[in-house]
Amino acid sequence: MADTVSLLRRLILESPPGEWAVNQLRELLIGALKQGPIPQHVAFEMDGNRRYARSRRMETVEGHHRGFEALARIMEICYKCGVKVVTVYAFSIENFNRPKYEVEGLMQLAKVKLEQLTTYGDILDRYGACVRILGQREMIRDDVLEVMDRAVARTKHNNKAVLNICFPYTSRAEMTTAIRSTVQEFLSPTPPKNTPFSPSRIRQKILSGQLDGRDLLPTIPDEPLDDGEYEGKDIDDGDDNDSSGSATLPPGSPEPRLLSRSGSYGSTTLPNPDNITVDTIERHIYTADDPPLDLFVRTSGVERLSDFMLWQCHQDTHIFFRKCLWPDFDLKDFIWVLLEWQWRQKQSDREKPSGRAGTAKARSMME
Numbered sequence: 001m002a003d004t005v006s007l008l009r010r011l012i013l014e015s016p017p018g019e020w021a022v023n024q025l026r027e028l029l030i031g032a033l034k035q036g037p038i039p040q041h042v043a044f045e046m047d048g049n050r051r052y053a054r055s056r057r058m059e060t061v062e063g064h065h066r067g068f069e070a071l072a073r074i075m076e077i078c079y080k081c082g083v084k085v086v087t088v089y090a091f092s093i094e095n096f097n098r099p100k101y102e103v104e105g106l107m108q109l110a111k112v113k114l115e116q117l118t119t120y121g122d123i124l125d126r127y128g129a130c131v132r133i134l135g136q137r138e139m140i141r142d143d144v145l146e147v148m149d150r151a152v153a154r155t156k157h158n159n160k161a162v163l164n165i166c167f168p169y170t171s172r173a174e175m176t177t178a179i180r181s182t183v184q185e186f187l188s189p190t191p192p193k194n195t196p197f198s199p200s201r202i203r204q205k206i207l208s209g210q211l212d213g214r215d216l217l218p219t220i221p222d223e224p225l226d227d228g229e230y231e232g233k234d235i236d237d238g239d240d241n242d243s244s245g246s247a248t249l250p251p252g253s254p255e256p257r258l259l260s261r262s263g264s265y266g267s268t269t270l271p272n273p274d275n276i277t278v279d280t281i282e283r284h285i286y287t288a289d290d291p292p293l294d295l296f297v298r299t300s301g302v303e304r305l306s307d308f309m310l311w312q313c314h315q316d317t318h319i320f321f322r323k324c325l326w327p328d329f330d331l332k333d334f335i336w337v338l339l340e341w342q343w344r345q346k347q348s349d350r351e352k353p354s355g356r357a358g359t360a361k362a363r364s365m366m367e
């Protein structure tokens, strides 16, 4: 009986009039949603593809294909609603540890779908969305990278919306990269060379025996270091796997600012770590150009962030965990997330003026 009902339902919904009616209803719902506030930046942790495949006795890779279809549907809903940036976790660095055939399947899927997505007139072009690939580029093999670069180049003229594809990504790798490039930027202003008190000059003198090391101040390079240029202990390679120009200050290192405060180096402008703020790091994070993350959605019932958007989740990011598996995720699920987000926005807007009034009142009472 249940089988007959579900078959009948499928027949109706998949018939041309059924499809037309469903599309009309979707448009109506999206139109209604657009009447309220809309998150500017939404991230999806698309979880549950393999469980979806297993429960339907499909190949794992087929589960990922269905996952991509869900992504295309959700992306369209987002852009139609007015979301500016959609960020998706398409491949974690940890995913390289999955069986070879699955990793290969995901690479092929990325290649085929990115070509498709960025073909002129397809979904991204329709909504004026450009593609950006966020993650550890050096871990992507050449044939995939080529397709990704082409996708980015083909859509770079689109300036209404963004699709951030995190591939291969983890937040810790993103933050490490951001810190590394912050340090590189921080050390890059080149001071006047060979001034009598420049660190390199002092180093030269020590090496040539003209100065003993007793009064040696903590050394800060006065010019960007080349790999292997410096053998001292105060600048160290921060990553065992990657020695490409990375420099970290190990725990217990003397604070570089002491140097600049002491003024020992004359007119040399030495980096001051006090100048590194949240905003400095933010500028080096992959999503630096994007609006703050308003909404984070993870499917499949797992309630963890799993190294995704750890920096971007701030005090006003609303995090939603949904039980449904990603390939099943559609407007019927997303609408509740959006409605709840809109409701929470209204609540916090309502609280804000009274909160402010309360503070002002408290202040006037104290005065």
Ligand SMILES: CC(C)=CCC/C(C)=C/CC/C(C)=C/COP(=O)(O)OP(=O)(O)O
Pocket: 046, 047, 048, 049, 050, 051, 052, 064, 067, 068, 071, 088, 089, 090, 091, 092, 095, 109, 110, 111, 113, 114, 165, 300
């Ligand atoms: C081009 C492009 C953007 C492609 C995206 C395709 C896509 C949906 C990728 C997601 C891959 C992935 C590791 C999902 C997590 O589910 P899981 O495999 O961990 O499933 P499980 O939780 O059931 O084990």
